[in-house]
Amino acid sequence: MSSLPAWAEIPDHATLVSWLREEDPARLEDLWAAADGQRRLHVGEEVHRRGLIEISNHCLRRCAYCGIRAGNAEVVRYRMESHEILACARQAKAFGYGTVVLQAGEDPAHGTQSIAELVRAIAGETGLAITLSLGERPRSDYETWRRAGADRYLLRLETTDAALFARIHPGHPGREPRLVLLGYLRELGYEVGSGVMIGIPGQSHASLARDLELFRELDLDMIGVGPFIPHPMTPLGVDGHPDFPAAPPGEQVPNTELMTYKTVALTRLVRPDANIPSTTALATLNTEQGRELGLMRGANIVMPNLTPVAYRALYEIYPGKACISESAAQCSLCLEGRIHAIGRVPGTGPGWRPGHPPAPRE
Ligand code: SAH
Secondary structure (H helix, E strand, O other): OOOOOHHHOOOOHHHHHHHHHOOOHHHHHHHHHHHHHHHHHHHOOEEEEEEEEEEEOOOOOOOOOOOOOOOOOOOOOOEOOHHHHHHHHHHHHHHOOOEEEEEEOOOOOOOHHHHHHHHHHHHHHHOOEEEEEOOOOOHHHHHHHHHHOOOEEEOOOEOOOHHHHHHHOOOOOOHHHHHHHHHHHHHOOOEEEEEEEEOOOOOEHHHHHHHHHHHHHHOOOEEEEEEOOOOOOOHHHOOOOOOOOOOOOOOEOOOOHHHHHHHHHHHHHHOOOOEOEOOHHHHHHOOOOHHHHHHHOOOOEEOOEOOOHHHHOOOOOOOOOOOOOOOHHHHHHHHHHHHHHOOOEEOOOOOOOOOOOOOOOO
């Protein structure tokens, strides 16, 4: 294996921006090779599968990009029962996944104790690692869930640009409180995941480069980056909406497949041992090859969907989501095939960030 070029070791702001602007396929081969090399060296050939269960699409937030935001009256709302969620977790175990991810809108009906009981039941019965992605909650909730057996928490920043964050999160107190929550999660011994969307109207190359620099500063365990996909029932889905102007000419990050690969690859370079998914949003832009190309350009994680098909279509955070009608078993087989086809191996075990086993629970 060729050694890592000097520019790829700790890419500085200017290097990040210039790669984000790079369009020449021949030059980009160098970026893909550097990212793939770092991936192999730091997290190896295993592709860990995190089984995703979308447990509720109720939400009290009004995120301007998200299809299940409060106020979208078109959405038929659902909340899975505990026994249904447990049945999905059992499937995850049967398929050989090491982790289940419980994700939802910010659903006020998810009581602290009911989630804790659910976590305890899944941990007790399956022994799987448990990731939660339930949005912003008081520190005490995160603490209760950690004690109950939750291992990881995903909370994306969406963008680290304070002004853009405020614009796309109307009524939200801003970026700083979210950074505070990420700090709490770290203190409580969770593996912490965050990330951003790529190509939000108003997001410049410099802003996306700063996102990447913050990933390094925050020492994140998991980093998910995916393209912003406009949803027609949201303010950001309206073309040319006056509240969401594009960045100045030449500055706007496009929400394309290529820009996503560049961001995945640069994420691997700034955080070489992080767990990085090849996201469903990327697969939505290229159903044939998106996941594989993500895995070949820095990613090492996939998130097969376990949500029962009847609910899955209702968890429409963006339209045209890949794998919307496949059963959990079909998703499992399909992803396993894709992993083998690119010469990698399905991961076994929980797939912690290498060298950083999670802190013991109290
Ligand atoms: N309520 C939880 C889970 C949100 S859904 C939370 O707020 O953390 C998970 C992720 O989907 C979001 O963090 C966001 O990055 C992504 N997402 C939502 N709408 C999207 C869109 N229109 N295009 C692309 N990604 C989107």
